[in-house]
Amino acid sequence: MSDTSYTLPRVWQWESDNGGAFAGTNRPVAGATHEKELPVGKHRFQLYSLATPNGVKAGIMFEELLALGHDAEYDAWLVDIGEGEQFGSGFVDANPNSKIPALFDHGPGEPRRVFESGAILMYLAEAFDALLPRDPGARTETLNWLFWQMGSAAFVGGGFGHFFAYAPEAMKYPIDRYTMETKRLLDVLDRRLADTRYLNGEDYSIADIANWAWYGQIVLGRVYNAAEFLQVHEYPNVVRWAEEIAERPAVRRGCMVNRPFGEPHEQLLERHDASDFEHKTRDRTG
């Protein structure tokens, strides 16, 4: 792959700019870089997010719960990762991993932090007994596919997406490695969805929300613009499932939440009330 030989050092040394998009925000250490409290709105749930694939999972979940009639009102605050807002002290308290989405539940008792998109889906599903079947078989299959998505996302986002879209130059070996794996993962999903309508069988669940955010949006060309590169028509069952879910009103709304990119009509920088979707503004209140 390379004519320039590189030998592993005994001890790795950090060079502060390794190149590529987000190079300035990536560091080998954790923790806060500056003091900054998080804003808190009027609702029980406070979401701090950005409409990346992991971020939209939370927005979709809240909108689905509200559509089902649950008392899941929430304030959604934009976290500008390009500005390093995930390294503010308040955000680090919410999520010591400095990644969106992060959630605080200001319900009865002390405020409770929930971080990792899969944990947020699980937490809200259990809090409202929704989108996670009670039947042990369907529940197990839901969690199988939820954890499968969580375990595979770093191959897709941190691997394929990074080397396809963000790395400073095209590198054949990593691209081959992660493209092969992404196609394999899409094929796993396609074979499952050849047999069932949704991932756990017949019921739309948090497993579909988690997987749609990544694989659904990839086959729809909404993430990385890689539909041709990946030949997503080879996965017709994923496409069928992705298109059906994309039409859900809660999914349409959830994808708008904390979205500062894309078409203006797709953007809702902050969400504090159901009417915000009708009266959108690009202004931030935080």
Place this chain on the structure above:
Amino acid sequence: MSDTSYTLPRVWQWESDNGGAFAGTNRPVAGATHEKELPVGKHRFQLYSLATPNGVKAGIMFEELLALGHDAEYDAWLVDIGEGEQFGSGFVDANPNSKIPALFDHGPGEPRRVFESGAILMYLAEAFDALLPRDPGARTETLNWLFWQMGSAAFVGGGFGHFFAYAPEAMKYPIDRYTMETKRLLDVLDRRLADTRYLNGEDYSIADIANWAWYGQIVLGRVYNAAEFLQVHEYPNVVRWAEEIAERPAVRRGCMVNRPFGEPHEQLLERHDASDFEHKTRDRTG
């Protein structure tokens, strides 16, 4: 990084040997390559695994449950991934993702498959009401850290481990990328464990099992032999926690299950009875 320019094609093409360890077993398609039923032993739980970091999670969990007095007897069958046993039809039925570990519960009702190491931990914790606190605060924190491990493992194993230990040649950019992230993740854990004994606070849980399997074994030099490269002494709280957990008898036993590598006294290729740990054999019955 490279003097050889590479331009992304419009459509990715699979070259059957991309190089590196496991190149022969990696494919861009899912599904079975051959017909082969899985062996089934006498116990309720049938585990199909290999003592990689993800694999030992399941072995440790079963041994912890048995040590707590639960009726969690299991048969553990070795899956030789070098021989492609994960692509046999029976294994693919157990886990369509063709990765170890996979579990069948032959308890009341139809046999139920559980796949993904995090889902297996969750399933067994709920089945026996063990190692997952009932207190909502501690339960939430347990799941935060369980999902955090599942979300980050692919950066550590599929990223750092691959480019550090298995890729066909040393590549500076991917090694820098994944080493930086692995050190950041170790630092996240170190800051947490500076404040608490275990990840959820005071109680050993499935979050510790999941994280110990990767981060604990890395700082102990048991995975990738990367302790010096990563300067693991910079994470003293992780080392303290890792050493404490390593001494647990159930962890010692769990790490031996389905282990065909390492020192002979560490290996138990199959586990069918508690006495197998005393009367070890390298013979497989399957």
